[in-house]
């Protein structure tokens with residue numbers, strides 16, 4: 001099965017009610033590129049409003065708790081995201097791994113919770129700068145994959161986002177060769193563990209993707225799309241990335 005291109009915006013802790021107009025503009029422009037799956041992950045507070053304002057659009061959460069309900073003040077469960085109209089969730093973003101102390105086992109449990117709630121999951125991995133500089137990036141990321149990818153899942157609903165931490169929000173990007181090498185290594189590890197179904201899993205690149213560099217990064221081997229932070233907040237910045245994905249296939 002051919003993997004469709006997938007371009008996902010992570011709004012992080014940005015956006016208020018007035019920002020829904022930006023989401024509407026993005027989703028409206030994305031209809032010009034029907035060959036690309038486009039999704040936005042706003043803060044929890046905007047999910048319901050975004051779903052209502054853009055019926056049928058793919059809207060997701062940026063995190064979920066591993067439990068389905070309970071005494072977890074401030075957390076949101078995966079079934080709650082689904083109830084709000086979300087169809088996907090990001091788990092294991094480096095800003096949560098690093099800032100909130102999430103370990104691979106936590107990320108795996110969150111991925112299982114998201115899949116169990118019927119959501120698609122984008123599971124993030126990526127190495128810090130010192131690991132890249134010491135030559136250990138592939139081993140580091142493959143260890144994250146081994147520890148955080150669940151054992152049993154529908155491959156069409158689990159995507160991996162390779163996001164080198166040093167590239168997020170910095171304007172720095174790896175070489176196309178380094179992206180292709182990492183994605184090839186991830187695909188190889190997934191195939192070794194899961195066999196043919198790994199071919200159905202989409203591998204996204206994330207880290208300072210913008211309208212200028214998207215075509216080159218998306219064309220790297222085994223890259224099926226992009227997870228985009230800063231350049232996903234407005235149609236003017238985000239739609240050129242979607243267009244670059246559309247032009248590839």
Ligand code: PEP
Pocket residue numbers: 010163167168169170206207208209227228229230231
């Ligand atoms: C991200 O946070 O997932 C991300 C890729 O951010 P940015 O595009 O801003 O580097």
